[in-house]
Amino acid sequence: MTTEGLTSFDQANNSQSSAISADQLTKIYKTGFWLNQKVTSLQSCSLTVQRGETFGLLGPNGAGKTTLLKLLLGIVQPTSGSGQILGYKLGDRACKQYIGFLPEQAYYYDYLTGWEFLEFIGSMFGIEANLRRQRIADLLDLVGLPQSAARKKQLRQYSKGMVQRIGLAQALINDPDIVFLDEPMSGLDPVGRYQVREIILMLKKLGKTVFFNTHILADVEIICDRIGILNKGELIAIGTLNELLGTDKTYQVSGYGGSEAELKPWLLHFEEQGDMWHGQLEGDPQKFLEMLAGINAKIISMNLSRQTLEEFFIEQIRGGAKS
């Protein structure tokens, strides 16, 4: 895989501002014939993504992931709230040249060949002809599309996976500092998914900021520095995998006795079921055992483990503790 044609994010140009910030972003769509019905797609969403971070946004269908992406990209206006991209206010056209975007449902001019399409997008960014040709060749190589297919076949003749690859190439044509990817693995076979993961990791190595939406938890575990979980328009969890799932030295403990007030300061996700309690130990296990002896509580099990992202995700979506 080549990284030619894409440059490293210039840390010298890196001002103090974060790459992406959202402050209480809310989007309420008006629907219905008389526009008298309201759908709250996003509710008071605040988050920050630092430069060079790979951020994965998870959530079930209809959670508001695409809406958040569209708000950040300035494609739709927030009902309330604000945000910034690379220090520019959301919707400021000046930041467009630093941004790449792969939409979930792309409507490309399908009578163009892949090459013509990339030429078209490249010229819209004002990329000089020689550089444009070189970059298109490099990007086709990067996304795994043979140049012959890109030059000869019209987009309408492309498979879903090929369209996704050409979409990824167009998202990188302007050598962006931030890349927004809406479901980048969608429609790809396992090899294609692997390649997209490799591309995202390569973008990260170059210091680019990557913000992507996905349903595929395994991809998130491999490539993301931090994740956020959206459900019903609300950001219900955000953090690194270690922050959300615990580190490798996390203990899941169960026991009985003692009181909630005594146990809760030690146990994250504390829950009681009948006489028993369980949770994730925060702190020194030895001191915890000494504390239990002092409050006449007994331990039943203590397992070195951490929740899988899938378990955590399902717990959050079903209304588990907010992080």
Ligand SMILES: Nc1ncnc2c1ncn2[C@@H]1O[C@H](COP(=O)(O)OP(=O)(O)OP(=O)(O)O)[C@@H](O)[C@H]1O
């Ligand atoms: N233009 C619109 N007009 C009215 N409602 C909308 C509009 N766009 C999105 N919605 C609604 O907002 C909610 C969130 O939609 P959104 O597409 O942001 O979710 P999502 O998390 O990206 O879903 P998916 O994973 O299925 O793509 C849904 O209830 C959707 O029907």
